[in-house]
Amino acid sequence: MRPVRFNINKKPVNLTDSVMMADMPPGHSGEGFFATQLSHVVGLARKNSIWPLPFATSCCGIEFMATMASHYDLARFGSERLGFSPRQCDLLMVMGTISKKMAPVLKQVYLQMAEPRWVLSVGACASSGGIFDTYSVLQGIDQVIPVDVYVPGCPPRPEGIIDGILKIQNIIQNEDVRRRSSPVYQKLMQEYNIQ
Numbered sequence: 641m642r643p644v645r646f647n648i649n650k651k652p653v654n655l656t657d658s659v660m661m662a663d664m665p666p667g668h669s670g671e672g673f674f675a676t677q678l679s680h681v682v683g684l685a686r687k688n689s690i691w692p693l694p695f696a697t698s699c700c701g702i703e704f705m706a707t708m709a710s711h712y713d714l715a716r717f718g719s720e721r722l723g724f725s726p727r728q729c730d731l732l733m734v735m736g737t738i739s740k741k742m743a744p745v746l747k748q749v750y751l752q753m754a755e756p757r758w759v760l761s762v763g764a765c766a767s768s769g770g771i772f773d774t775y776s777v778l779q780g781i782d783q784v785i786p787v788d789v790y791v792p793g794c795p796p797r798p799e800g801i802i803d804g805i806l807k808i809q810n811i812i813q814n815e816d817v818r819r820r821s822s823p824v825y826q827k828l829m830q831e832y833n834i835q
């Protein structure tokens with residue numbers, strides 16, 4: 641029996657200089673120090689590590705799949721890790737037609753997410769009921785949960801969804817760490833009957 645020969649030649653190492661670095665938050669720097677606000681640092685970390693929960697009920701969900709796939713690759717924005725457990729996610733992405741029967745389920749999923757949490761409404765159906773102006777379809781998810789960003793389109797292209805993610809990132813980056821305990825936010829939650 642002839643011995644098996646392995647090719648022990650080393651593979652060429654591909655070095656890349658295209659790694660993108662996050663911009664530094666505004667602050668004051670000098671020799672050996674950099675000072676900034678806690679909100680800026682927390683916002684920077686949160687912004688680049690969003691864990692989305694895809695709540696996809698129909699065709700807009702297919703566009704989301706394209707957004708996650710290699711051509712558009714949402715992982716480039718730090719959102720590689722999709723979660724289907726609300727308790728481990730901080731961005732609820734609602735994509736598709738939401739029937740009135742489905743609305744309490746959507747609200748329960750939102751309630752199970754820990755603060756801070758954000759909501760992206762993707763497409764005409766989630767945002768306004770879309771073409772389904774019928775007795776059975778919810779005419780916009782903002783009737784049951786607060787929405788941070790709306791993405792227009794029927795369906796929106798992956799570029800539109802990515803634009804929505806960038807806008808969410810912008811909101812996260814600039815959010816004060818105390819916003820969630822502010823009277824304005826508490827009032828918003830009360831309007832949705834959320835404790």
Ligand code: SF4
Pocket residue numbers: 698699700701735736737763764765766770793794795796
């Ligand atoms: S907005 Fe259009 S593409 Fe998206 S779920 Fe509704 S009908 Fe389908």
